[in-house]
């Protein structure tokens with residue numbers, strides 16, 4: 155074996171030269187890896203004994219893409235495009251041997267090899283779109299030449315990781331080799347190429363599928379139309395589409411030039427910077443400074459969920475989806491039946507769309523045991539309580555769980571704002587108690603706020619963080635304070651939205667500004683969707699808020715055909731004259747003369763106080779770091795990821811500007827606008843929130 159550089163080895167296996175990359179954790183294309191490939195290929199070409207070449211990786215995966223931490227920085231080492239051209243032009247066949255994931259630049263490298271083999275568990279994809287990018291190393295030109303324009307559009311704009319079996323079916327992979335025997339399989343394949351005298355297959359030379367799509371601009375028009383909502387606000391999907399258009403309509407080298415130009419635009423732009431930041435922020439959120447990686451974990455093999463309502467049912471589905479059996483508890487048979495019915499319907503809907511099979515529906519339902527008796531939770535490894543947000547009820551349940559559950563079981567509450575320490579105090583084992591705040595619909599939303607109580611053990615924290623990943627959630631650890639991080643900041647926005655309406659804006663003005671900013675919907679449309687009567691009761695209603703009056707008029711949101719908006723039978727919203735009249739009456743009653751409020755003011759009033767609250771949250775240690783706050787807002791509240799979360803966005807706006815506004819509003823409107831100490835400090839020091 156010959157060491158090519160510190161991350162690359164070369165060995166001769168009979169008449170096959172094997173280049174092995176080893177750059178943990180994911181063999182990303184750092185400059186050392188690029189150098190290693192270039193030097194390794196040159197070495198193999200110069201080795202007279204090698205008739206063909208295999209490119210393979212050690213460790214958990216094939217190349218998982220460009221090194222994202224190097225992207226946008228100064229160029230160092232070999233140029234990737236030149237390295238790839240060198241491979242494609244090689245006079246001996248090069249075979250990529252894929253395990254784990256061949257992603258982004260990794261798949262692009264494989265596409266410049268003459269052949270590709272993979273083990274069945276491997277996955278391939280071009281996920282650059284999720285980083286606000288497009289594949290910048292020929293991927294947009296080579297992929298469509300293999301899979302066709304339509305499929306390339308779908309793969310490039312979804313960025314999904316495609317299982318090897320499907321890659322084989324679409325021609326991306328030439329041969330599947332036995333699991334665990336990649337190297338042997340790849341070497342045998344490379345030998346077969348020589349024995350059969352197969353040509354040096356260069357993807358760039360394939361033209362059939364591009365010719366078939368040429369003269370059919372409707373392919374692109376239809377695709378754009380079908381995805382308008384999904385791509386709203388994002389630049390990268392459109393740029394990926396333009397690259398496929400170039401692949402179809404231009405010669406290869408011109409297509410590459412288009413790809414380069416658009417890639418450079420994206421990589422130097424603000425959206426990709428925000429999306430790359432989000433990538434690392436999500437991973438950083440898993441790191442808890444005082445909970446080391448080797449903290450012992452609890453093996454969670456069974457879960458109990460208390461409450462079969464919308465939340466409880468959704469939570470149960472998360473576990474069942476990954477094969478963890480759930481015991482679902484309710485107080486009444488009727489509620490249990492209803493909850494199970496909803497879960498089944500959800501699965502059936504997924505099956506109807508082709509996401510899972512009919513057999514999967516039964517397997518998953520089969521993993522749920524239901525009971526009206528909380529004593530059924532004696533043997534489970536973890537319980538998640540998802541009942542009403544009432545402290546007395548929660549305390550009662552946790553008191554019972556303390557008596558019922560086996561030692562070592564995790565006792566979690568899905569509370570969205572109650573004090574986890576108070577809940578923990580109703581047990582003799584507060585170290586086992588933790589908050590797991592799921593977001594509705596819990597089977598869909600990515601975020602999981604994990605709430606650390608004063609006494610929660612490190613083992614329980616570490617286990618919940620790992621478990622979150624297992625059930626495909628993005629987790630962030632937060633501290634005990636009203637509303638934790640997400641809802642605490644949301645209440646700032648809600649307060650301002652309400653205040654703006656009293657001052658002269660209308661709900662649809664506020665909603666439009668926030669929608670245009672990139673949120674999926676504004677706060678009033680959101681309230682209508684959730685139901686204005688959440689937490690409202692007729693008996694205690696005093697007509698003292700807009701919401702109360704609307705509920706009293708039975709305008710309780712979308713479900714009653716009206717709330718802030720009026721809804722037609724298809725739930726299409728129109729501004730409601732009724733709501734507007736109520737607003738006017740409130741203003742008259744309060745002696746307010748409405749004033750014209752600009753879109754800019756609406757945005758600042760809604761979002762600057764959130765940035766300020768985020769800074770207070772950091773001051774109080776309720777979030778570990780600013781990027782965790784951003785992870786929460788991007789994954790749980792629809793903050794547009796291309797703007798990087800409220801903390802990142804605050805830095806872009808300029809903390810000085812935000813501080814000035816907060817001070818002015820504090821002077822004019824009072825204490826709630828008081829600037830966070832951290833904001834004052836950072837402005838004085840000229841430092842950003844992210845990293846503070």
Ligand code: 3H9
Nearest residue numbers: 179180182218219220221222223257258259289290291437
């Ligand atoms: C690209 O390729 C552009 C090209 O077109 C070329 C242009 C010229 N770079 O996710 P994990 C780190 S863009 C740097 O927890 P998993 C990650 O930060 C790229 N670092 O593991 C983490 O570090 P730490 C296109 C990377 O098993 C550690 O590896 N490619 C990269 O759950 C483990 O990561 C992508 O977008 C990277 N490319 O998932 C793929 N990838 O331990 C991005 C990972 O210090 N990566 N790290 O926190 C992934 O999707 C997942 O990491 C993967 C593994 C599926 C590979």
